[in-house]
Amino acid sequence: MAAEPLDDYINAVAKALALPVEEAWRPAVRANLEVSLRLARLVDDFPLPDEIEPASVYTA
Structure with missing residues (x-):
């Protein structure tokens, strides 16, 4: 289970786009x-x- 609502959002968008998000990238993705x-x-x-x-x- 995700710790924050943004984590839920990141998980949902990554799944919808079939985009792998490595665990090491998650803090940077969340910050952005x-x-x-x-x-x-x-x-x-x-x-x-x-x-x-x-x-x-x-x-022009």
């Missing part, structure tokens, strides 16, 4: 996932007014 989730939380928590418009797409 923690940082990614922390950065995603910053973006998700940033308040945007309802009238905001998406940026234009510029192509």
Whole structure:
């Protein structure tokens, strides 16, 4: 049984993707996932007014 919810997530994703994750890699995978989730939380928590418009797409 996994020690933390992130361990459960890592196990589930590895199984779904048929991706072997060696035990030696797990601390690094968990650390990377923690940082990614922390950065995603910053973006998700940033308040945007309802009238905001998406940026234009510029192509060269």
